[in-house]
Amino acid sequence: MYCFQYLGLWYEIERNNIIFEIASKCENATYTANDNGTVGVYNQAITAYGGYYSIRGIARVKDPSDPAALEVIFSNPPRKGDYNVIATNYDEYALVYACESIPIFSYKMEFIWLLSRTKSLSPSRINELKKILKDMGANVDGVKPTKQDCS
Incomplete structure (x- = not known):
């Protein structure tokens, strides 16, 4: 993975039942380059009650030989996890x-996100990505579409 190509805005198209995203919609994430080599993370969504939610953090490559394996750290609320x-x-x-x-x-708690540069992905692409997950043994039964009907 080339981190600089991954930077920018990503929309969440589908996800599994992640406790901190239950009933939210219009999730998106923006990734930016930081001067110290980390990646700035800015996630935002509309909550189930119609409020706006956002959180900032950083991501860093865990092992330079595997740049697609990152660790994401949020400070408020404190949370650290793999990405x-x-x-x-x-x-x-x-x-x-x-x-x-x-x-x-x-x-075992799985976190699954299907992301897109636009607010939708073709059904064939979604099926292709879910097949990758199934082939690696992930449980895709709970992976459901994320509403992206916000302007």
Whole structure:
């Protein structure tokens, strides 16, 4: 992955049931280059109650030999997590996946985002990206469209 090509605005087209995004719509993320080599992250959405939500953070490559595997850090509320770009062509789509284990409950929590440079993706592209997820063993049953009907 070439980070500079990934920069810019991405719209969330589909996602799984992620607790911090439940019932929100019009999610998008903007990625910018920081002087220190990290990536600025700015996520925004409309909440279920019609309010506006945004959060800022940074992303950094975890291992230079694998630039598609990033760690994202948000400060308010504090949150740190993986951000793995599984597939992208930089100008149309990106498939992002992360998985966290919760050892106390022997539970695996998956985070799946299908992103686009525009507010929609073709059904064939969505199916192609979901097949990639299935082939790697991810659970796509809960992956649902994100409403992008905001102006």
